[in-house]
Amino acid sequence: MKNYILIVFFIVLMACHRHALQPVTHLTTFHNFYTFQADSARDSSIMRIIAPYKIRMQNQMERIICNNDSILVKGANENTLAYLIADAMKAALLELPEAIAIVNRGSVRVPSIETGAITLGEIYELMPFDNMLVSITVDATTIQNLCNYIAKNGGWGVSGITFSVKDSIAYNIQIGSSNLSYDKMDYTVLISDYLANGGENLDFLKHIKQHSLGIKVRDAIVKYCETKKRIAPISGNRIKQKI
Numbered sequence: 001m002k003n004y005i006l007i008v009f010f011i012v013l014m015a016c017h018r019h020a021l022q023p024v025t026h027l028t029t030f031h032n033f034y035t036f037q038a039d040s041a042r043d044s045s046i047m048r049i050i051a052p053y054k055i056r057m058q059n060q061m062e063r064i065i066c067n068n069d070s071i072l073v074k075g076a077n078e079n080t081l082a083y084l085i086a087d088a089m090k091a092a093l094l095e096l097p098e099a100i101a102i103v104n105r106g107s108v109r110v111p112s113i114e115t116g117a118i119t120l121g122e123i124y125e126l127m128p129f130d131n132m133l134v135s136i137t138v139d140a141t142t143i144q145n146l147c148n149y150i151a152k153n154g155g156w157g158v159s160g161i162t163f164s165v166k167d168s169i170a171y172n173i174q175i176g177s178s179n180l181s182y183d184k185m186d187y188t189v190l191i192s193d194y195l196a197n198g199g200e201n202l203d204f205l206k207h208i209k210q211h212s213l214g215i216k217v218r219d220a221i222v223k224y225c226e227t228k229k230r231i232a233p234i235s236g237n238r239i240k241q242k243i
Contacts, residue, residue: 060120061120061124062119062120064117065123065222065225066117066229066230067231068114068117068118069231070115070231070234071114074108074112075155077155079105079108079155082103082105082107084221084231084234085103085108085126085127085157085217085221086101086158087159087224087234088217088221088225089101089133089190089220091223092190092213092215093135093190096188097176098160098175098176099135099160099188099190100159100160100161100189101160101189101190101191102158102161102190102191103217104192104195106200107127107129107192107217108126108127109125110122120222124218128218129194131193131194132213132214133190133191133215133216133220134192134193134211135211136191137189137208137209138187138208139184139185139186140184141182142204142208143161143180143189144173144180146189147163148168149200150170151165151168151169152168156239158239161173161238162174163240164241165239165240166242193210
């Protein structure tokens with residue numbers, strides 16, 4: 001993926017250089033978007049330079065990393081795409097099976113992934129951010145606060161934890177097969193560094209010490225898919241809405 005970064009940098013650099021030195025020959029306006037069309041000969045020479053890198057990147061992005069047995073969707077409540085991400089995050093710390101993983105709805109950037117082959121490019125579209133995966137150790141009250149926040153906002157992904165929601169309050173919280181214990185002070189939560197640093201208004205997490213797992217959330221998803229080879233239908237009812 002380093003090639004991908006270099007290509008983007010190269011394109012931006014060349015574009016800036018070209019437009020800084022060349023006169024604008026044509027300007028097309030459409031719904032406040034502007035397209036500058038410079039000398040076509042120079043454009044062609046640049047395209048010849050970047051073509052091998054573009055082909056290499058395209059081949060990488062089209063690589064199939066696993067197969068998917070069911071449609072995964074970004075729902076307002078049942079968000080199976082977010083559940084997939086949370087499962088991948090949790091799998092990154094297999095030596096601690098009682099850990100839980102949480103991912104915010106906003107980090108899921110596609111509406112769905114269809115059945116069939118999943119490519120590397122689809123994972124980049126699903127999770128384009130470079131957020132790192134971190135763990136934090138929290139008490140039961142913090143778990144309750146996190147679940148309440150999810151209950152109010154909806155559509156988040158969780159793994160290793162289930163709870164019910166009524167009137168935007170989380171209750172019947174279970175971690176694995178055990179009820180949340182308010183005497184326990186060392187629950188492990190896997191989240192992105194964005195959330196751990198207070199993103200999504202989770203200010204109550206900012207003071208908690210983080211431990212980086214040394215892997216980006218996106219790369220954890222890729223590794224999980226490659227290891228699983230096939231994504232079985234993801235069960236819902238992790239967050240149960242009560243009327």
